[in-house]
Amino acid sequence: MRAIGFRGKRIDNREWVYGNLMQFEDSATFIFADERKGASTLTYAHFIINNMHAIDEKTIDQYTGLKDKNGKKIFEGDVGWDEHNECYGVVKFEEGKFLYVWENIAEDLWEVADGIEIYGNIHENPDLLEVAE
Template sequence: MREIKFRMWDAENEQMIDGDSLAFEEYAPISHLLSQEGIMQYTGLKDKNGKEIYEGDILYDAVKSIESYSEVKWELEMGRFEAWGRNLWVRSSRTEVIGNIWEHPHLLEGRDEA
């Protein structure tokens, strides 16, 4: 069974919040933290370096001389996580997490999406 974990992009403070729990100050407004758009679920997979792969991560993969950059997304109709980009088949054993869509959107600029 895969581990259920999340991380969250805090847009107000422009930082990623990792971990299995969050501590809130009494009476502190937290609505900016609860944007569903910024919540990313762990896929249960790790990249070639052992780094956990989350929804919203940007993956790099190279097969022979073909480089591929893709974004990890949840595919509701298929009930699975998919890597959206030029490469239609991504293996976590040769793929590397190089960033995420919140902190490194420039890594996907000008790239074709499948």
């Protein structure tokens, strides 16, 4: 089964958090990070509250289910280096699939994922994005 996950920057401290996305119509968007490391003395309600983090919606990216050539998870919005083509590219989700876009060329991410190296993302490394375009 394909792993479905998300990442986003917390509103309170701007740190990245990874987990399941929860969106409510009348509230903030949250990521529930299941950070259990064994037995817990917390009640279920406290466990939920302690692991729900309000997220800046502009930073939400979905996990692609793929890893780069170094085994790093690839998320939508990641910027990678393609050694074969000697250029940076951006991971995007368009037309129902994840693409790796570089120099106005779009390739299916699953075909090239093991040949790229993730260097950053569009949120923290806009300078790489400018090079990719």
